[in-house]
Amino acid sequence: MRCMIAIAVIALSGCTSMLVGGGGTTAGRPIGQDSRAAATVARDDRITATIRSRYAADRDLSVAALVVETRDGAVTLRGTLSDFGHRDRAVRLARDVDGVIRVHNRISVRTR
Numbered sequence: 001m002r003c004m005i006a007i008a009v010i011a012l013s014g015c016t017s018m019l020v021g022g023g024g025t026t027a028g029r030p031i032g033q034d035s036r037a038a039a040t041v042a043r044d045d046r047i048t049a050t051i052r053s054r055y056a057a058d059r060d061l062s063v064a065a066l067v068v069e070t071r072d073g074a075v076t077l078r079g080t081l082s083d084f085g086h087r088d089r090a091v092r093l094a095r096d097v098d099g100v101i102r103v104h105n106r107i108s109v110r111t112r
Contacts, residue, residue, distance in 0.1 A: 036072065044070040047099050051075065054093045060086050061093070066107065068094070073101035080108045 034041065047070045055061040055068075064086070066079035075094050081087045087107045094103050 040072060043099055044072065047073070047075065047097055050097045051094045054097070055090065058089070058093065061090055064090075066090060070100075073099055074104065075100050075102070076104040076106060078106045080110050082110055084109050 036044070048068050051068045051070075055064070055066060061081075064079055064081055066077060066081075069076045069078075075097075077090060077094060081090065087105070087109055090107060091103055091105050094100060
């Protein structure tokens with residue numbers, strides 16, 4: 001019986017990190033270390049989805065591979081666009097979403 005328990009403990013020891021969230025990440029943080037409340041995470045996810053939806057509907061921004069991350073209402077935008085007008089529109093579209101507190105613009109413009 002002790003042998004069976006020892007085998008079970010050894011076999012399951014590799015699963016511990018999966019069970020407590022040691023193997024994945026959420027917005028660059030290990031799972032289980034996100035201190036935001038569930039309602040805050042849901043709000044941030046809604047903000048991100050709304051911004052991505054607005055970009056998808058925009059003729060010039062829909063082809064851009066922009067990264068949108070939201071944490072506690074602060075949005076960070078990353079990527080590269082072809083001109084400053086597109087960059088400014090991307091920032092404006094993000095800023096106008098309900099619940100956005102501020103926008104960190106990390107979008108670079110590809111100059112020719």
